[in-house]
Amino acid sequence: xxxxxxxxxxxxxxxxxxxxxxxxxxxxxxxxxxxxxxxxxxxxxxxxxxxxxxxxxxxxxxxxxxxxxxxxxxxxxxxxxxxxxxxxxxxxxxxxxxxxxxxxxxxxxxxxxxxxxxxxxxxxxxxxxxxxxxxxxxxxxxxxxxxxxxxxxxxxxxxxxxxxxxxxxxxxxxxxxxxxxxxxxxxxxxxxxxxxxxxxxxxxxxxxxxxxxxxxxxxxxxxxxxxxxxxxxxxxxxxxxxxxxxxxxxxxxxxxxxxxxxxxxxxxxxxxxxxxxxxxxxxxxxxxxxxxxxxxxxxxxxxxxxxxxxxxxxxxxxxxxxxxxxxxxxxxxxxx
Amino acid sequence: xxxxxxxxxxxxxxxxxxxxxxxxxxxxxxxxxxxxxxxxxxxxxxxxxxxxxxxxxxxxxxxxxxxxxxxxxxxxxxxxxxxxxxxxxxxxxxxxxxxxxxxxxxxxxxxxxxxxxxxxxxxxxxxxxxxxxxxxxxxxxxxxxxxxxxxxxxxxxxxxxxxxxxxxxxxxxxxxxxxxxxxx
Numbered sequence: 001x002x003x004x005x006x007x008x009x010x011x012x013x014x015x016x017x018x019x020x021x022x023x024x025x026x027x028x029x030x031x032x033x034x035x036x037x038x039x040x041x042x043x044x045x046x047x048x049x050x051x052x053x054x055x056x057x058x059x060x061x062x063x064x065x066x067x068x069x070x071x072x073x074x075x076x077x078x079x080x081x082x083x084x085x086x087x088x089x090x091x092x093x094x095x096x097x098x099x100x101x102x103x104x105x106x107x108x109x110x111x112x113x114x115x116x117x118x119x120x121x122x123x124x125x126x127x128x129x130x131x132x133x134x135x136x137x138x139x140x141x142x143x144x145x146x147x148x149x150x151x152x153x154x155x156x157x158x159x160x161x162x163x164x165x166x167x168x169x170x171x172x173x174x175x176x177x178x179x180x181x182x183x184x185x186x187x188x189x190x191x192x193x194x195x196x197x198x199x200x201x202x203x204x205x206x207x208x209x210x211x212x213x214x215x216x217x218x219x220x221x222x223x224x225x226x227x228x229x230x231x232x233x234x235x236x237x238x239x240x241x242x243x244x245x246x247x248x249x250x251x252x253x254x255x256x257x258x259x260x261x262x263x264x265x266x267x268x269x270x271x272x273x274x275x276x277x278x279x280x281x282x283x284x285x286x287x288x289x290x291x292x293x294x295x296x297x298x299x300x301x302x303x304x305x306x307x308x309x310x311x312x313x314x315x316x317x318x319x320x321x322x323x324x325x326x327x328x329x330x331x332x333x334x335x336x
Numbered sequence: 337x338x339x340x341x342x343x344x345x346x347x348x349x350x351x352x353x354x355x356x357x358x359x360x361x362x363x364x365x366x367x368x369x370x371x372x373x374x375x376x377x378x379x380x381x382x383x384x385x386x387x388x389x390x391x392x393x394x395x396x397x398x399x400x401x402x403x404x405x406x407x408x409x410x411x412x413x414x415x416x417x418x419x420x421x422x423x424x425x426x427x428x429x430x431x432x433x434x435x436x437x438x439x440x441x442x443x444x445x446x447x448x449x450x451x452x453x454x455x456x457x458x459x460x461x462x463x464x465x466x467x468x469x470x471x472x473x474x475x476x477x478x479x480x481x482x483x484x485x486x487x488x489x490x491x492x493x494x495x496x497x498x499x500x501x502x503x504x505x506x507x508x509x510x511x512x513x514x515x516x517x518x519x520x
Binding site: 001004005006007008010011014015016018019020023026027029030031032033034 | 454457458461469473474476477480481482483484485488489492493494495496497498502506
């Protein structure tokens with residue numbers, strides 16, 4: 001049977017490619033062919049290639065403070081918000097059922113096949129590191145619990161390549177810097193151990209350059225806070241790490257502020273623009289980059305879109321409604 | 337502006353006239369014209385005389401321009417443009433009026449029944465008129481969005497090929513999503 005009776009296959013496909021992801025759940029109940037097509041990774045890739053995905057920034061942002069007259073105790077709770085760079089609209093994502101009052105602190109976000117993956121972090125109440133993995137399916141609008149991380153790991157690098165989320169470095173429960181690395185396959189819900197980094201890297205940052213997972217900077221257990229200038233690149237087929245020297249500004253924490261320019265070179269946003277000099281947090285959004293930060297400590301947080309993903313880029317200020325004006329700590333790009 | 341006339345012959349042997357500039361909205365016709373194989377009349381064995389005038393109407397409006405539909409899809413305003421240094425406010429206003437007018441024209445143009453929609457899609461696909469294909473496919477997609485599975489099947493004459501067991505299963509799968517939360 002044709003996708004749409006009386007129309008050639010290619011036109012039927014054109015029609016379905018243009019459906020927004022919000023229509024999938026219903027459209028999959030029309031017939032078997034639609035169902036198989038809408039759920040296939042090939043269809044997702046086709047939508048991606050033809051520019052029909054819905055592109056959003058998923059951001060870890062502090063929730064608006066509840067003014068109950070009590071003094072705040074400890075860090076504010078965090079939630080996930082979606083920012084649409086095309087319509088400039090903001091939206092809050094439903095909370096993870098196991099963490100209704102706030103995300104694990106310092107959890108990492110990545111995206112595979114249009115899904116959002118939330119990993120690790122610290123329990124927001126006890127501050128104990130957690131091994132939790134959660135996957136949000138935008139089409140089913142539901143959170144699913146994934147297989148736990150193999151061990152407790154804080155401040156690690158994460159990045160998604162070819163259907164898997166790669167994690168590397170960080171530190172264990174004894175504050176020992178780690179060189180171990182693992183990959184989580186979202187489709188099979190399995191973890192696989194990778195070869196170790198060439199050295200320990202605590203507080204490193206993960207970025208994806210082209211189709212490569214980069215682990216940038218970090219420091220060893222004995223060199224607390226002295227950030228390395230090197231990075232390591234995971235070589236998929238070889239299960240080996242390739243070292244890249246002198247690629248990061250020395251003694252600068254890479255967390256949040258690493259971006260990849262159009263030329264494929266690393267950018268440190270904290271150095272790239274005075275408007276976000278303090279606490280820069282950058283999220284690459286395909287052609288553009290969303291950058292949040294402060295001009296100096298105590299200044300109001302600004303959120304900007306860098307149009308060309310490069311140094312000396314013109315930053316365009318983004319309006320933030322009051323309920324979405326919280327501190328942006330991390331984020332990732334999702335093509336739904 | 338005067339322009340060379342081109343003659344198109346429908347599948348049922350009727351001849352229609354179109355300006356060359358308008359005909360260039362079609363990639364297929366453009367290639368025939370540029371290829372110099374133009375021999376009086378271009379036969380279009382896949383397009384009937386019912387639909388060809390409608391296609392010509394579109395080409396007349398869009399001759400030599402294929403970018404406007406996209407601008408309309410973005411709300412008629414190109415937000416990125418505003419920060420460019422050579423941004424011209426007056427020019428942008430004129431552009432906006434033009435886009436608004438085009439949008440209104442498209443609304444009226446697209447007011448037809450489903451058989452015409454199918455025929456137009458096929459013609460736009462055959463003649464490689466991207467703007468018209470975008471417009472018609474978008475209309476078909478709008479007949480899927482926000483409808484129930486039954487309404488969609490009715491709109492497109494699709495038979496549900498799910499077995500009663502599968503229908504049952506579909507309901508179960510939705511329940512399963514909730515069950516996955518039964519973790520320690």
